Amino acid sequence: MRKMNFIGGRLQYAFLITAIALMAGLFLLPQVSYAQAQFLHKMDGKPLAKDFELPDLDGNKVKLSDFKGKVVLVNFWATWCPPCRAEIPSMQRAWNILKDKDVMLLAIHVGGNEDRVWTFLTDFGVEFPVLLDASSKVSRAWPMMGLPVSFVIDPEGRIALQAIGGREWDDEKMIAQILALKK
Amino acid sequence: MILKSLLVFLLSFAWVISSATGQEEPDFRKYSGNGLRLEIAPLGQDQVQAFFIGRDFSASDARFIAETGCIFRSAIGNAGKNADDPKVTVQLGKWQVTSGDKIRGVLTREKWAEIWVKRKVEESPKIAFHWSLFPTLQNYSPSDYNWGLISFALPAGTKFDLQLTWLLDGIEQKHTLKGLECGK
Numbered sequence: 001m002r003k004m005n006f007i008g009g010r011l012q013y014a015f016l017i018t019a020i021a022l023m024a025g026l027f028l029l030p031q032v033s034y035a036q037a038q039f040l041h042k043m044d045g046k047p048l049a050k051d052f053e054l055p056d057l058d059g060n061k062v063k064l065s066d067f068k069g070k071v072v073l074v075n076f077w078a079t080w081c082p083p084c085r086a087e088i089p090s091m092q093r094a095w096n097i098l099k100d101k102d103v104m105l106l107a108i109h110v111g112g113n114e115d116r117v118w119t120f121l122t123d124f125g126v127e128f129p130v131l132l133d134a135s136s137k138v139s140r141a142w143p144m145m146g147l148p149v150s151f152v153i154d155p156e157g158r159i160a161l162q163a164i165g166g167r168e169w170d171d172e173k174m175i176a177q178i179l180a181l182k183k
Numbered sequence: 184m185i186l187k188s189l190l191v192f193l194l195s196f197a198w199v200i201s202s203a204t205g206q207e208e209p210d211f212r213k214y215s216g217n218g219l220r221l222e223i224a225p226l227g228q229d230q231v232q233a234f235f236i237g238r239d240f241s242a243s244d245a246r247f248i249a250e251t252g253c254i255f256r257s258a259i260g261n262a263g264k265n266a267d268d269p270k271v272t273v274q275l276g277k278w279q280v281t282s283g284d285k286i287r288g289v290l291t292r293e294k295w296a297e298i299w300v301k302r303k304v305e306e307s308p309k310i311a312f313h314w315s316l317f318p319t320l321q322n323y324s325p326s327d328y329n330w331g332l333i334s335f336a337l338p339a340g341t342k343f344d345l346q347l348t349w350l351l352d353g354i355e356q357k358h359t360l361k362g363l364e365c366g367k
Contacts, residue, residue, distance in 0.1 A: 080234070135306070164327035
């Protein structure tokens with residue numbers, strides 16, 4: 001992850017604007033009180049996951065196919081989406097477990113404004129890789145209609161599991177479902 | 184840019200203050216039945232404007248959404264708690280909005296996309312708008328749900344009945360929420 005540099009008027013200004021915009025997002029759309037059972041669904045037909053190449057926050061290009069042979073959790077989210085924000089802390093806790101078990105996590109932010117994403121991730125202490133789908137071309141090409149949505153890709157590159165809506169990602173049953181896909 | 188940010192800040196501040204003074208969210212509705220689970224509540228015009236200005240819309244386009252959109256926030260999905268419970272399909276395009284003697288449909292993200300073309304809205308706000316709105320058609324397995332905004336395209340303060348339509352295991356279900364009111 002890149003280092004934050006608060007020196008420089010333009011960056012401070014950008015930070016202020018981002019903070020204001022983020023605050024608007026945080027307060028304007030209250031979190032729904034929606035709670036549900038914690039499990040992932042088997043994806044009908046286990047379709048091949050469409051490959052993508054997207055930049056991370058440092059500008060490095062990351063391809064899904066780089067992780068073939070591994071289980072990959074792909075999460076689509078946005079800073080302004082309440083259930084996306086709600087699941088980020090549990091996703092970080094899940095990453096703390098999964099990263100040592102050779103499972104990859106790629107969180108794809110749908111839409112632009114890199115600075116806003118960066119500020120958000122800093123506030124939430126996120127350490128897992130975050131990619132930017134600024135044009136939303138990848139999001140539109142995947143089998144998804146809303147946010148958040150998550151897919152678990154098996155080592156053969158097929159979408160094995162899916163979750164539409166937020167989840168508590170460090171739930172033991174869900175972690176077990178993900179790890180069961182390992183060869 | 185400074186004015187835009189200031190506007191977002193002031194609108195946000197106004198909403199936070201109103202929340203802090205104990206005003207309850209008006210007209211919050213819940214429904215659960217025949218496999219469907221739904222939570223819905225109207226957003227005030229200030230909230231809508233600030234949200235969309237924060238998503239890169241111009242002030243005039245954000246005002247246009249607030250004044251004409253009748254925007255509700257929602258969370259809708261499958262009420263099932265077991266993996267083998269039946270699937271639910273939500274069909275926003277079949278929902279009916281009845282106000283007075285007029286019946287109309289929901290203003291879906293596809294219909295809004297046509298409006299944005301006419302208003303020559305830039306790509307970034309269009310993307311944010313698309314993903315902010317509730318999906319027009321979606322299948323939900325047990326425990327799945329979507330969050331999203333729903334637009335009923337009525338003037339602020341309009342009262343209306345909303346007939347929900349969904350499929351439970353392929354069989355059509357209906358329920359009417361009576362006396363909803365667009366935010367002011």
